[in-house]
Amino acid sequence: MKNLKLHGYWRSSASWRARIALHWKGLPFEYLAVHLLKDGGQQFTEAYRAKNPMARVPTLEWTEADGQARKLSESMAILEYLEERVPSPALLPTDAYLRAKARMLAEMVNAGMQPLQNTSVTLRIKNELKADEKAWAAHWNMHGLAALEAAVQETAGRYCVGDAVSFADVLLVPQLYGARRFGVDLKPYPTLSRIEAACNELPAFQAAQPDRQPDAQPV
Template structure:
């Protein structure tokens, strides 16, 4: 398997966590989202993913390489193709809750602080993109916390790592980048994040541990 991603991309980060959690070996191919006008827009990359986005997971299919885009679709593939150790609970309601929490991040928070959106806001509308992102990240994470309160244990959903943790930890990394005091404003999520940070899979997936990491 080969993962095309960017060290600080939260969507790439999610997939790295899942791969590490499942103990899967993968080749990493860096796609710099800023250099050269954004390498994700280059023709050789858009052939792999017409959306021009990371991550892309390349796997071997019967007829040659198969390339999967969209981080949550990749998580679902990994869970089906490599079910152990699981990233979804066995209980149907809790599985749905894990997916709900994942989508709060995937659909409700991350798109509003996406690099392309922030660049558009600044260049075409004169918006303070960092303030915009900070507000939407915090409101979304407060909603995430409210939903998680009824199901959280050591992790987002009970005492086993799930998709929700794969989504939450990268989003908290972004939250801190935008100046949000996670410990003070999101205590439940801070506790879950601390528990995740003790796990080898989350340590290995951290942006600062990636081959293409740049000094902050």
């Protein structure tokens, strides 16, 4: 994989997942910012939709050794692909049950939480339905985080699944940042908060943080 380019947005949790995995695997990449709000959302331009018909970030592009241009969207597919192409350092356990557990915890965030707080969803709730989008997003974060806190009790060590970083941690850290943005109190989730602190000691997680990205805005 050469000339890796990641289209992302500094505080998009899905882009953040891909950044963590790329740093974790030691793959240098160019970061191309897609501003999700400016100009009505740069993800909706024709040029970007040609790369990602869902009009979402992230999208990863690269060139193969034989010159073939490749692209992939959906952060879970990106994580799975990077894990297959660059198995070490790993982001999945070797035991099949624990691998499934890591994916299960990741999907609780990916499928069960993030889609309910996505920018286009919250904007529609606010502008079309005239409802409180922050309360909506906070509700689904609390629902999901309570479930995650309960679920990790079975597997947690230093990280979500034992003492090795996995997809579950890659999904957890950006989600907790999102939950804070929606005003969620994280005290009821002590295991998740402890795991987040452990992850944030790692260089790959530090390099992927939103405020370290070139398109970061002051908050």
